[in-house]
Every structure is written in C-alpha cells, then in structure tokens.
Amino acid sequence: MMGPLHDIIWTKDHDLQQKIDHEIKMREGTARLLVASKHPAQVLEAAKNLLSSNTRIIAYMSELQRRKTAEVLGKQLALEGNQLPCRAQVSVSDIRIPLMWKDADHFKNKGDYRRYAVFCMLKVGTEIYDTSMISDVDRSMTDITFEDVILFDDVPHDFDMKLEVYCHKLHEEFSVANTPKKLRKKINDISGSVGRSVGKRLSGLNDADVIGNMVLGPKFELVAKGSLCLSDVDNSVRTFDLNLETNADGQVHELPLFGHYCCRLAALPHCLVQATVTGFLNVQEDDDLSKWKRYWCCLKNLQLACWSSPDDVEVTQPLLSIPVTKSTQICEANPSTVKKLHSFLIKTVNINGIFDHTLAADTKEEFNKWWDGFQQHLLDQALWKHACDEQMDLRASGRRKAPLFTRKSSLYEETPLIEPERDSDSIVNDLGNDQLTQMLHTLMGEASQIRGGASSQL
Incomplete structure (x- = not known):
C-alpha cells in the first residue's frame, strides 16, 4: 500500500x-x-x-538518478517522524x-x-x-x-x-552572419533549393549537431x-x-x-520569519501562581509572542514575549508544584538573569504539538548557528x-x-532523405574543419 x-x-x-x-x-x-x-x-x-x-x-538528471537509486536500495532519507x-x-x-x-x-x-x-x-x-x-x-x-x-x-x-x-x-x-563565403553559399543554396521543410528538419537536429557542427x-x-x-x-x-x-x-x-x-x-x-507553531496556551501569572491567563501564541524569531486573540497579531505588539534562544531549556513542570495538566516550563538564561515561565496546553494533543514545536525551534537554532542570531538583509533586489x-x-x-x-517548397518532394542527409553532412563537415582551424589559432 x-x-x-x-x-x-x-x-x-x-x-x-x-x-x-x-x-x-x-x-x-x-x-x-x-x-x-x-x-x-x-x-x-x-x-x-x-x-x-x-x-x-x-x-x-543526476538528482533524479540519485533518487531512483535510493528508492531501489530502500535508502529513503526523509523518514516520517524524524525532525529535520x-x-x-x-x-x-x-x-x-x-x-x-x-x-x-x-x-x-x-x-x-x-x-x-x-x-x-x-x-x-x-x-x-x-x-x-x-x-x-x-x-x-x-x-x-x-x-x-x-x-x-x-x-x-x-x-x-x-x-x-x-x-x-x-x-x-x-x-551564419560571418560565415566564410563558400560555406555561407552552401547554406543559402540549401535554403533556397529545399525551402521551409528543410528548415523544419534542421530545427529538429539535436544540440550536438547544431552547436557542435553548424x-x-x-x-x-x-x-x-x-x-x-x-x-x-x-x-x-x-x-x-x-x-x-x-x-x-x-x-x-x-x-x-x-x-x-x-x-x-x-x-x-x-524559523526567523515563519511560525514554527501557533495556538492557544495558558500562562501562569507571576504575581499569583494560582492564576492562569490564556493567550494566542506564536513561536517565531527566537521568541514566544503572546496576544489576547489571533485578531491582534497583525495590529498590535504582543502583550508578552518569552525568549526562546539557544540557552533555553524546555522541560515538563513539576506536578507537585503545578497542578494544571499538560504543563511545561520554559527556562532561559541570559545576561540579565534566569527567567522561568510555566505554561499549559488545553489537551494532550496540543501539549505534544507545542513540545515538538519548541524542540524544532531549538534544533533550528543549534544547526543554523550564528545565522540565527539576527535577521540578515538578503538584499533581494529586482535584479534577482x-x-x-x-x-x-x-x-x-x-x-x-x-x-x-516561400516558393521553393515543391522542390523538397524531389529530394530523398539520403540526398538531404548527404548535403547536411557536407555542410557540417566543412563547418567542423573551419572550427578546428579557428581554435588552433587561439
């Protein structure tokens, strides 16, 4: 299947x-x-x-061949469940x-x-x-x-x-514009004698014939x-x-x-410009640990930004911003001190001190979603290293x-x-494929000789 x-x-x-x-x-x-x-x-x-x-x-073509080989050998790298x-x-x-x-x-x-x-x-x-x-x-x-x-x-x-x-x-x-007269005359003679159909046949030649010979x-x-x-x-x-x-x-x-x-x-x-995960979370109040406040949260750009509702994201600054950097640790909350289900602790250490925030999801599924999201965000920062320290200007101008x-x-x-x-198409009917091929080979052979002579003069 x-x-x-x-x-x-x-x-x-x-x-x-x-x-x-x-x-x-x-x-x-x-x-x-x-x-x-x-x-x-x-x-x-x-x-x-x-x-x-x-x-x-x-x-x-090389990449397509590599994928086909990996598929035959059963070496699929993008396995479901792996965090990349x-x-x-x-x-x-x-x-x-x-x-x-x-x-x-x-x-x-x-x-x-x-x-x-x-x-x-x-x-x-x-x-x-x-x-x-x-x-x-x-x-x-x-x-x-x-x-x-x-x-x-x-x-x-x-x-x-x-x-x-x-x-x-x-x-x-x-x-064709600066071809030696003898070869140019042959090109014009073919064009004038066999007309549009030959042009179509010439158009069907592969690149090696066209570029390599003509x-x-x-x-x-x-x-x-x-x-x-x-x-x-x-x-x-x-x-x-x-x-x-x-x-x-x-x-x-x-x-x-x-x-x-x-x-x-x-x-x-x-991870700096696209949200890793979004949704509602409950944040424990600092002044009263028995109280929780519900926020719409977005994990992006090294922080968890919190608003009252999704409608406020585009119009106001976040009410609360929790840093999520390389020095951040995510762990489950201590059930002896935090009675709310599906809770976890965000601990960040920086030059200003140690900051703890306790959060809780509404359901087990939401908890797993946020847990994976935080792990993903930390993984991104760990592997992209200094490129995650700030948003760089890509200077993507119109000349891209x-x-x-x-x-x-x-x-x-x-x-x-x-x-x-325009009036020479009827002559094509008098030419067989062998005759046409011979004419083309003669033309290409002389072009090849001229190319060899030109390259030897460099």
Missing part, C-alpha cells in the same frame, strides 16, 4: 522531470537563437544561456574578482589588448543560477564586479555552494572555482579563496585572476535571477533556423 511518503517522493520526482523537460525546450530554443544571431553580443548571451541550460539538465532542521533563504551579492595584470599591461598600457567576457555560475544542489555577463574585460580593469543579487530559496543548513567563473576570450565568432558559437571555459558554506555567512563582504583551473597542458587560463574573490553571503533561516523553470521558450521556438524562400 502506497503511503503519504511515497506520494511526496512521486510529486518531487514529477516536478524534477518537468524541470528537465522545460529546460530541454529552453536549450533547443537557445540553440536556434544562437544560429540566428548576427550580433556578437547576442551570440555571447545565447552561448552563455546554452551552457547554463546544459548545466541544469545535467544536475536535474528548517531551511533558509540564502543570498550572494557584492561579487568581486580582483585581477592581476602585469605592470606593462595595466600601468604602462603596453602589450596586446586582450578582452574577455566573464560570468559566474552559482550552484546549491539542483538550484543553479548565473550572474549577468561582464563583457570587454581588459587591462584597464583592476577587478570584475557583478551587481547581481542571487537568491536561493530552499537551502539546507549543511549546504555546499559552488561558485564557478567562466571566461571567453573575445574574437571574431563564427555564425555553428561555431563562443566557448566559455571554466577558469576558477570557489566554495561557500554556513561558516561563511556574514553581514559584511568577506574574501575567499578562488582555485584556478588548469587546461590539459597544466596551464591556467590567461585571464589574470588573483586567486581570491569577495562576496557577501547572507542567510535567513525560515529567477529560476529558469519559469522562463518561456515561445520566442525562441518562433525563430527559424534558416530563412526559407
């Missing part, structure tokens, strides 16, 4: 499969846009988006990468005038975002600064965030990596190590990275990079691979 846990797992797998399908559509649309682009800026942006889409697809710490929103901002040019390049303005396009990709599990791309990075710049605020919505306390730096050396790119799109190289975790969370900008990647020859990329980067990593655990799952691909899908001539 399938239980609730199985339904949750199925829903998560289904959502992940939807993301994969959507990202594949985005990749296909981006590939078409890359083919159709004529301006260098468009080509660069399309190549960057294509790399990001491919990275997401790989991450989604809350998750958090985590933001990365103020990313700055110092550059280390030679004196002759930067100060004396000598040497070749190298220019680069650079962007960063940040990963936490299957959440992958990229920054805006900084083009025309040259010897006049002492560092690369990204204005983006990248916001991750559902991050566990033991997260391991990866920051990757991608770079492309700017030079003449290959596209178009010499810009290639972004992974030039450096960094990592961030909970201990790096801070309200201020800090400096971190940047590990430089090497090529097959053991050489680092010619972009003169300094080996460090700066950024601000902020975290806002859900939204998940690509929400993007639309209709614009890309409407972009034709080749602009056909």
Whole structure:
C-alpha cells in the first residue's frame, strides 16, 4: 500500500522531470537563437544561456538518478517522524574578482589588448543560477564586479555552494552572419533549393549537431572555482579563496585572476520569519501562581509572542514575549508544584538573569504539538548557528535571477533556423532523405574543419 511518503517522493520526482523537460525546450530554443544571431553580443548571451541550460539538465538528471537509486536500495532519507532542521533563504551579492595584470599591461598600457567576457555560475544542489555577463574585460580593469543579487530559496543548513567563473576570450565568432563565403553559399543554396521543410528538419537536429557542427558559437571555459558554506555567512563582504583551473597542458587560463574573490553571503533561516507553531496556551501569572491567563501564541524569531486573540497579531505588539534562544531549556513542570495538566516550563538564561515561565496546553494533543514545536525551534537554532542570531538583509533586489523553470521558450521556438524562400517548397518532394542527409553532412563537415582551424589559432 502506497503511503503519504511515497506520494511526496512521486510529486518531487514529477516536478524534477518537468524541470528537465522545460529546460530541454529552453536549450533547443537557445540553440536556434544562437544560429540566428548576427550580433556578437547576442551570440555571447545565447552561448552563455546554452551552457547554463546544459548545466541544469545535467544536475536535474543526476538528482533524479540519485533518487531512483535510493528508492531501489530502500535508502529513503526523509523518514516520517524524524525532525529535520528548517531551511533558509540564502543570498550572494557584492561579487568581486580582483585581477592581476602585469605592470606593462595595466600601468604602462603596453602589450596586446586582450578582452574577455566573464560570468559566474552559482550552484546549491539542483538550484543553479548565473550572474549577468561582464563583457570587454581588459587591462584597464583592476577587478570584475557583478551587481547581481542571487537568491536561493530552499537551502539546507549543511549546504555546499559552488561558485564557478567562466571566461571567453573575445574574437571574431563564427555564425551564419560571418560565415566564410563558400560555406555561407552552401547554406543559402540549401535554403533556397529545399525551402521551409528543410528548415523544419534542421530545427529538429539535436544540440550536438547544431552547436557542435553548424555553428561555431563562443566557448566559455571554466577558469576558477570557489566554495561557500554556513561558516561563511556574514553581514559584511568577506574574501575567499578562488582555485584556478588548469587546461590539459597544466596551464591556467590567461585571464589574470588573483586567486581570491569577495562576496557577501547572507542567510535567513525560515524559523526567523515563519511560525514554527501557533495556538492557544495558558500562562501562569507571576504575581499569583494560582492564576492562569490564556493567550494566542506564536513561536517565531527566537521568541514566544503572546496576544489576547489571533485578531491582534497583525495590529498590535504582543502583550508578552518569552525568549526562546539557544540557552533555553524546555522541560515538563513539576506536578507537585503545578497542578494544571499538560504543563511545561520554559527556562532561559541570559545576561540579565534566569527567567522561568510555566505554561499549559488545553489537551494532550496540543501539549505534544507545542513540545515538538519548541524542540524544532531549538534544533533550528543549534544547526543554523550564528545565522540565527539576527535577521540578515538578503538584499533581494529586482535584479534577482529567477529560476529558469519559469522562463518561456515561445520566442525562441518562433525563430527559424534558416530563412526559407516561400516558393521553393515543391522542390523538397524531389529530394530523398539520403540526398538531404548527404548535403547536411557536407555542410557540417566543412563547418567542423573551419572550427578546428579557428581554435588552433587561439
């Protein structure tokens, strides 16, 4: 019999499969846009988006495979009854990468005038975002600064965030717009002779065929990596190590990275902004231990806030606030001194002294709910550590990079691979699949040769 846990797992797998399908559509649309682009800026942006889409697809498929393997082996981690710490929103901002040019390049303005396009990709599990791309990075710049605020919505306390730096050396790119005349003539000849149907067939090619053979799109190289975790969370900008990647020859990329980067990593655990548990509780009066007062209570943001009724929560300050911090202890009340059923004691120690509050729930079920809620709140604080000391400003501006799952691909899908001539569709009927395939292979083969020649000149 399938239980609730199985339904949750199925829903998560289904959502992940939807993301994969959507990202594949985005990749296909981006590939078409890359083919159709004529301006260098468009080509660069399309190549960057294509790399990001491919990275997401790989991450989604790897996670789906991991879940399937765990399911087969019976190693489900999310078991019912286990208390897990809350998750958090985590933001990365103020990313700055110092550059280390030679004196002759930067100060004396000598040497070749190298220019680069650079962007960063940040990963936490299957959440992958990229920054805006900084083009025309040259010897006049002492560092690369990204204005983006990248916001991750559902991050566990033991997260391991990866920051990757991608770079492309700017030079003449290959596209349909600047194809050598011989190859461009072949493209136009095919378009003019076989018409729209060939365009449709070309549109159906996979990305390896389109990007790897027909178009010499810009290639972004992974030039450096960094990592961030909970201990790096801070309200201020800090400096971190940047590990430089090497090529097959053991050489680092010619972009003169300094080996460090700066950024601000902020975290806002859900327990600080979302109620762990709410409901009515009876609080023992301090001046008369025989009297109890009934409050509507909300456990959130390191305190138990108490109002007269639920309607007062949004309009007035709490009548009573009981701190629930890392130094708080929750225990059952002594039945010899507290006669009320379902009662418990909240004991907090801080610089002002020791504070005790005795509370009671209405029923055993309510008592269990509150008991679990307090344990959850203390667990959240223990595992999120200093990130729970105060509410950090995530600086989630309008420049936030939204998940690509929400993007639309209709614009890309409407972009034709080749602009056909309207009166040439009838010729398609005279061409067989073998002849068409031979024409495409000839075209792609010459493109591959040109790409090899271009890459050898770098």
